[in-house]
Amino acid sequence: MKCLICGNDTISYPHPKFDMLFHECEHCQFIFKDEKNYPSEDLEFKKYEEHQNDDQNLGYVNFLTNFIDSAVIPYIKKGNALDFGSGPNPVLAKILENNYFFKVDIYDYFYAPDKIYESKTYDLITSTEVVEHLRNPLQAFKLFYKHLNPNGILSILTLFHPNDREELFKWHYIRDVTHVCFFTPVTMKKVAELCEFELISTNHYRYTVFKKTI
Secondary structure (H helix, E strand, O other), X not given: OXXXXXXXXXXXXXXXXXXXXXXXXXXXXXXEEOHHHOXXXXXXXXHHHXXXXXXXXXXXXXXXXXXXXXXXXXXXXEEEEEEEOOOOOOHHXXXXXXXXXXXXXXXXXXXXXXXXXXXXXXXXXXXEOOHHHOOOHHHHHHHHHHOEEEEEEEEEEOOOXXXXXXXXHXXXXXXXXXXXXXXXXXXXXXXXXXXXXXXXEEOOOOEEEEXXXX
């Protein structure tokens, strides 16, 4: 299998206990599940419907507010924004509009499928706990680049994999059937190179911030 990010050859190995086959790129550290492990659209939607991520969930609101304070506000404080993968209740968009100085559009494959962004560009694009679900993540990053204004900011939240096979097998993140691809800061650096972003920040745990400089 070729890496879905950088196109290099990958090594493949099964999970020792579960029916999962992984492909790992030693060049950019990207790991993705085999397509036989991709959920059906019906199963994927069913899993999303089980989420309790709404604006009445104080823990979730705090989780997103911490992301904004760490991965957005230090780099941009106002403007037009797109929240890509907003979910059934666009909590992040509400926080950006109500607590900060952003005007926010939303897009979600299941819950807000109108591609309102197609005729627009933005000062900020956010995507929280989304890219691990995507089967062609590089295409999404190129779309983000296309719809950012010059000097625009792209802020991504996804939990980075441990870059250790034994730890990967124990990692809770792979147990979610809707999670099909996994990144590290090295992967994000390669994404920046391929998409002509400047990678301006990562906390080496779950936040990545890119800037469109040209």
